Amino acid sequence: MKIFLLLDPPTITAQETKVAIVNGKPRFYKPESVKKAKDELKKYLKPFKPSEPMSGPIELKVTWLFPKGKKHKHMEWRVTKPDTDNLEKLLKDVMTDVGFWKDDAQVVREVVEKLWSDEPTGIALEIEILSERKEASDEVKRVT
Secondary structure (H helix, E strand, O other): OEEEEEOOOOOOOOOOOEEEEEOOEEEEEOOHHHHHHHHHHHHHHHHHOOOOOEOOOEEEEEEEEEEOOOOOOOOOEOOOOOOHHHHHHHHHHHHHHHOOEOOHHHEEEEEEEEEEEOOOOEEEEEEEEOOOOOOOOHHHHHHO
């Protein structure tokens, strides 16, 4: 399944939490900006939701295309924050909530890129259900 979400990708991540002291005890909560980013991603992902959640091992390839400013070139690597793992956490949490799969632990292989882009900006996704493997791959065999 290939999907392109035409939007300015969120730069807020699932890792961002706030602390408030209530009755002398710390309370951790997600800031409104995280909720807003999740809601926006849900809105864009819902039309692509499979009729049934995917089962089995899944490969997820994601390309984050951020709007470039004057300092960057089209399709230049984005080597600034947010980190890819934090971006992926937010995206996979939302994809789980929407119903792409039962649990994001099913994602066993990932390829993630961050690039600056003239147009379009957005998130390109490729999702593939992998067949079960009985043997280790050739690459693993060479190492051992």
